[in-house]
Amino acid sequence: MSAKQTDREQTLRAHMTVHDAKAAIDFYIKAFGAEEVFRLVEPAGRVGHAEIRIGDSLLMLNDEYPDFGARSPAAIGGSPVAFYIRVTDADAAVKRAVKAGATIVRPVEDQFYGERTGMVACPFGYRWSLSVPKEQVDAAEMQKRWTKLLEGGKT
Secondary structure, eight states: SSSSOOOSSSOOEEEEESSSSHHHHHHHHHHHHHEEEEEEEEESSSSEEEEEETTTTTEEEEBGGGGGGGOHHHHHHHOOOOEEEEEHHHHHHHHHHHHHOOOEEEEEEEETTSEEEEEEEEEEOOOOEEEEEEEEHHHHHHHHHEEETTTTTOO
């Protein structure tokens, strides 16, 4: 458990390994409005564990520890893991992230599932979708739109 507990503990938390945790924390603060909760730093300066809060979610991160199998996306050639942040304005959120050093993976667009979403890559090897709901789409309608999209039609 962290040194600073919240009123409501999350059941599932993500934990990521990065190649420079101090720089990553600074980036996530600038790009996504994260708040640093705490960090544990070795005498040599490597971050053994840190926690940041983005909105109401806690994200744990650390520097690489190859001897324990903790390697960053850069060390293993990418990551299959991506993150999703619900925002109030996807266009503004993507602009903020790019200004902080992210690169656009997918431009912000209205999506078949009823959200306006853009995707950026952070300098630490992870992809982040920044998304705002625009309409409620039930599962049947979402499947219909997805099928139409894959068949070459527009939604």
